[in-house]
Amino acid sequence: MDRPQSSTSTPMFVLSVEGELMGVDTPANREMVRRIEACVRACEGISTDELERGIVADMRRVLAEVVPVLQQRVA
Structure with a gap:
């Protein structure tokens, strides 16, 4: 059973290993991807x-x- 599309601000995307945004392309999702990438870089070397x-x-x-x-x- 498919879920109905929600109009909430919940991010709906997948970030590929290459950093490609796949899913709903919105400014909010792009900002979330940018934040994830920054966190991953900042935490390099931390288990x-x-x-x-x-x-x-x-x-x-x-x-x-x-x-x-x-x-x-x-x-």
Whole structure:
């Protein structure tokens, strides 16, 4: 049984291995694909297990604490 098309903002697309957008071509979907690609590049070298355990949030928290201290030393 086919699902009825929804008019919600839920993304409806597939991103191929080559980065090709297949599905509904909308500005919102293109922006989502852009975000996914940026996340994948930014997380290169970080294991999936580390990502699931929240390493990115941990790094952001540590940087938020350390950067102001380092900036004060430079100033």
